[in-house]
Amino acid sequence: MKAILISGDGQNPSDLYVGETPRPDLAPGHVLIRTRFAGVNRPDILQRRGVYPPPPGASPILGLEVSGIIDAINLPEPYGDDIGWAVGDEVCALVNGGGYAEFVAVDIRHLLPVPKGLSLAQAASLPETVLTVYANLMEHGSLQVGETVLVHGGNSGIGAMTILLGKAFGARVIATARGAAKCAFARDLGADLVIDSDAEDFVAAVKAAGGADVVLDIVAGDFFGKNLACLNMRGRIVQVGFGKESTVELDLRRIIAKFAILTGSMLRPRSPDEKARLTAKVHERVWPLIEDGKIRTVVDRTFDFADAPAAHAYMDSGAHTGKVVLKL
Ligand SMILES: NC(=O)c1ccc[n+]([C@@H]2O[C@H](COP(=O)([O-])OP(=O)(O)OC[C@H]3O[C@@H](n4cnc5c(N)ncnc54)[C@H](OP(=O)(O)O)[C@@H]3O)[C@@H](O)[C@H]2O)c1
Missing domain, CATH: 3.40.50.720 (NAD(P)-binding Rossmann-like Domain)
Structure with missing residues (x-):
């Protein structure tokens, strides 16, 4: 699959490039998302520069939030038929790295529906923030x-x-x-x-x-x-x-x-259980406010996937207002 990789020491946005890398393994209890949009966050810039390394076990690929389509589900027994999600569903999710890629594996408990009325681009700007x-x-x-x-x-x-x-x-x-x-x-x-x-x-x-x-x-x-x-x-x-x-x-x-x-506190090092608890809480308390229009999204600019260097340069410049997202 295609992913944004880092060459050299990652000090400059131009160190980002589109490369080929294997699809992530799909562990039990996880789903594979075909990424459509990935949010760009300050921690991505810090990780690119080598001052915010991914925690043990996390994907080394940048990207902490995505939206996209469920491509595959790997659920162990004894899950029944009604797991709440199906292949083809539009979702957004907090991911433990790996968002800047065509496919990303996510704990099924960390999925959120795309809020009613929002585009996939808007949905990708939400989970991490x-x-x-x-x-x-x-x-x-x-x-x-x-x-x-x-x-x-x-x-x-x-x-x-x-x-x-x-x-x-x-x-x-x-x-x-x-x-x-x-x-x-x-x-x-x-x-x-x-x-x-x-x-x-x-x-x-x-x-x-x-x-x-x-x-x-x-x-x-x-x-x-x-x-x-x-x-x-x-x-x-x-x-x-x-x-x-x-x-x-x-x-x-x-x-x-x-x-x-x-x-x-930090979000990324929290355990999968803790992230699942927080995701459920946000779904219950914040998603209705978004769907009622009481909380809006603030996507400033969308960059094409291959323009990830320009997206990082834009965030580095400090000229942005709100969120930056990559379109795959
Ligand atoms: N703890 C966590 O779990 C967690 C999760 C996500 C993000 N974060 C942190 O939250 C921060 C914001 O992330 P973000 O993605 O929202 O990034 P961002 O959009 O780039 O925001 C950075 C903000 O900090 C302001 N700022 C930076 N240096 C400043 C200074 N010296 N004086 C005044 N304002 C200054 C910037 O102002 P200007 O626009 O004027 O430069 C900008 O408004 C980052 O430090 C990030 O690492 C923490």
Whole structure:
């Protein structure tokens, strides 16, 4: 099958090329998806560069989310006839790597239907981002109705979904972004307050707006101390990435004084059972909101499969607003 492979050290988008590789094995309890679209995420860029290696047992091929058609199913006994899925069904899924390929094998419990009314391109932009944001905002961050969320990079895949999910679950959302165009994008998604973090001190603006109960952060560095300054009593900081340095200075008295919780998590190393639990939860709680139009998709650009280098270069440039997907 065709897949996007990496030549050299992967430091440049031009190190990606279309090559031939064997189809993945289909272990019991797994389905083979004929990929139609694959979401491009920041972790793919990090993996290409060699700083985010795939976990043991995972496909070395890039790609964490896909949409496509079920091509084969391998279910051990005693599954009955009614397994909920059939060959030919349109699906989308979180995958443990291997998304940038013609075929990808997926644990059957990690499949999601294409939400009614959405295209396969839109569906491919959802699993990685929705599962990450749901887990971190609703579970680790324990977001409650009426609370205020602060998210940085409101133009990013994760940032945009945090705005959409936060609003859909009854929170007030404050977003930062860099530059007028990215701020306008975040405002258009429904953020209640948008701050240009290049032009303005976001701490003063967030405090003036009543502070934040949950901060979902992907920047770290000096933003860490600023996030803590914005945090309300009993607030939660959920760290899911770092655009700046991951090493920060912390006076623990600031955590104690605010009764604060500092946490974070990763999606990829979670066990198959844990991903199955999270997928079921997202299907139950988030899919209806998408089908009702309360959460929209934010596909910025679609690139042809062979143009994966251009897709990575586009994400590297930071010019994107929302999600980038590859079309197979
Ligand atoms: N923990 C998990 O399970 C998990 C899962 C998925 C993703 N992530 C992480 O989440 C982050 C976002 O992923 P994504 O796919 O949404 O990527 P993305 O669309 O490329 O978003 C990156 C965002 O971070 C902002 N940013 C980067 N450096 C910054 C800085 N120094 N100051 C201010 N803003 C900065 C960017 O702003 P500009 O556009 O202005 O550059 C952009 O909005 C990444 O760090 C990724 O590794 C974590």
